[in-house]
Amino acid sequence: MAQLIQDSRTDQTSQVLAVHGGDKVRTIPFPGYRTIGDEEKQAVSRVLDSGVLSQFLGCWHESFYGGPEIQAFEREWATFFGVKHAITVNSATSGLYAAVGALGIEPGDEVIVSPYTMSASATAPLVYNAIPVFADIEEKTYCLSVESVEQRITERTKAIIIVDLFGLPYDAKGINALAKKHGIKVIEDCAQAPGARYNDQYAGTLGDIGVYSLNYHKHIHTGEGGVLVTNNDTLAERLKLIRNHAEAVLPGKYPDPNDWTESNLTNMIGFNYRMTEVDAAIGREQLKKLPKLLEARQNNVNYLNQALGKIPCIQPTTLREEATHAFYIHPIQFNADVAGVHRDVFINAVKAELSPTNLRSGEGVPISTGYVKPLYLLPMYQKRQAYGTGGLPWSLPEYTGSVSYEAGLCPVAERMHTDVLFLNNLIHPELTQADLDDVIQAFQKVWDNRTQLGQGEPAV
Numbered sequence: 001m002a003q004l005i006q007d008s009r010t011d012q013t014s015q016v017l018a019v020h021g022g023d024k025v026r027t028i029p030f031p032g033y034r035t036i037g038d039e040e041k042q043a044v045s046r047v048l049d050s051g052v053l054s055q056f057l058g059c060w061h062e063s064f065y066g067g068p069e070i071q072a073f074e075r076e077w078a079t080f081f082g083v084k085h086a087i088t089v090n091s092a093t094s095g096l097y098a099a100v101g102a103l104g105i106e107p108g109d110e111v112i113v114s115p116y117t118m119s120a121s122a123t124a125p126l127v128y129n130a131i132p133v134f135a136d137i138e139e140k141t142y143c144l145s146v147e148s149v150e151q152r153i154t155e156r157t158k159a160i161i162i163v164d165l166f167g168l169p170y171d172a173k174g175i176n177a178l179a180k181k182h183g184i185k186v187i188e189d190c191a192q193a194p195g196a197r198y199n200d201q202y203a204g205t206l207g208d209i210g211v212y213s214l215n216y217h218k219h220i221h222t223g224e225g226g227v228l229v230t231n232n233d234t235l236a237e238r239l240k241l242i243r244n245h246a247e248a249v250l251p252g253k254y255p256d257p258n259d260w261t262e263s264n265l266t267n268m269i270g271f272n273y274r275m276t277e278v279d280a281a282i283g284r285e286q287l288k289k290l291p292k293l294l295e296a297r298q299n300n301v302n303y304l305n306q307a308l309g310k311i312p313c314i315q316p317t318t319l320r321e322e323a324t325h326a327f328y329i330h331p332i333q334f335n336a337d338v339a340g341v342h343r344d345v346f347i348n349a350v351k352a353e354l355s356p357t358n359l360r361s362g363e364g365v366p367i368s369t370g371y372v373k374p375l376y377l378l379p380m381y382q383k384r385q386a387y388g389t390g391g392l393p394w395s396l397p398e399y400t401g402s403v404s405y406e407a408g409l410c411p412v413a414e415r416m417h418t419d420v421l422f423l424n425n426l427i428h429p430e431l432t433q434a435d436l437d438d439v440i441q442a443f444q445k446v447w448d449n450r451t452q453l454g455q456g457e458p459a460v
């Protein structure tokens with residue numbers, strides 16, 4: 001069935017889909033996303049030459065706050081994002097845990113979370129024996145919906161962990177008003193949206209505490225790492241205590257036991273969430289590169305959307321009027337009624353036309369369907385087994401609610417996962433216009449030849 005034609009780009013008759021043995025639109029790998037260069041090498045050398053790879057001390061001492069690179073990185077991060085405090089940590093996951101702790105969330109409290117996100121932004125409350133309550137997402141933006149969050153609020157609700165999913169800031173006006181009305185705190189998981197704007201503010205600074213990720217997959221990275229931000233002095237200090245062995249630090253910090261008030265001891269088991277001087281030095285260089293990296297992504301997405309938007313079964317995601325999008329991932333909706341085939345069959349055929357990227361070739365063609373399965377369907381929630389085998393923390397006497405994790409709980413998230421949404425990662429700044437044209441051509445070819453689909457291509 002395979003056709004003997006060298007270049008499908010120059011021969012109109014070669015239209016057998018690659019998924020059926022036809023020639024691919026592209027066989028050579030796409031460029032990889034690489035943000036590390038000479039600037040980072042020099043920064044790392046500076047730290048290695050100093051011999052001090054971390055200067056943190058887990059006791060009350062001036063080095064409790066870390067060494068020169070950590071402190072400079074935190075100042076620069078706070079200045080860039082226009083926020084009072086930035087606190088580095090060793091991952092955004094650690095940052096989310098620290099944020100829940102800093103807010104004084106207690107066993108049996110409820111925290112409203114998204115089912116459609118990286119797992120840590122939903123499981124963080126469990127670290128403090130609090131109960132994650134899943135609300136549904138918005139149809140168009142995939143961030144938590146104000147209406148659904150409101151329906152989930154009870155007298156036990158203490159916080160919302162909201163995610164700027166795929167790079168779009170959450171509905172800060174709606175959610176923040178709701179939080180204020182009910183006396184609830186907002187933790188903003190901004191791992192995917194560094195540099196996105198909401199009116200005149202940066203994403204990450206819209207809630208009480210914001211969390212950024214610096215893991216290898218994110219816009220800018222230090223290998224692993226994260227940064228917390230807040231404008232609240234007390235929260236900033238609590239975050240720093242949780243980062244660095246709080247229980248051992250507090251007696252030195254507050255020599256008078258009368259200062260050991262209930263609030264400064266609550267949730268003060270300290271972890272080691274410290275970032276190294278090496279990572280901080282890399283982060284300082286990465287931060288300088290963020291604006292350009294972001295702009296290139298936005299331009300690439302605009303270019304793709306103009307062409308892909310003309311394909312009838314494809315609908316690029318709309319933006320919020322008040323916001324810009326950081327495009328960690330390029331989210332796109334698929335209309336199976338128009339295409340005549342299921343999303344997965346179509347996208348599988350598109351992927352068959354394309355090649356992986358350098359640096360991450362083992363991960364295949366970076367286009368995927370569905371994002372994550374709604375998190376409440378994970379075994380931990382279905383079996384209510386976070387700590388031990390006795391149903392903790394849901395079985396705690398402190399927990400007086402009755403949270404549901406049943407299938408069907410968040411219908412929008414479920415539909416996005418199974419039928420509607422697909423995600424394109426071929427948007428990063430290293431891609432040329434010719435690379436993007438290959439992506440467009442792959443989609444166009446599958447659309448033009450869609451009648452071949454559903455006739456025996458490999459199962460997805």
Ligand SMILES: *Cc1c(COP(=O)(O)O)cnc(C)c1O
Pocket residue numbers: 090091092093094117118120121163189191192212213214215224225226
């Ligand atoms: C990447 C990511 C995280 C976790 O980041 P780490 O730094 O790897 O812990 C959390 N939330 C979201 C939405 C993410 O995309």
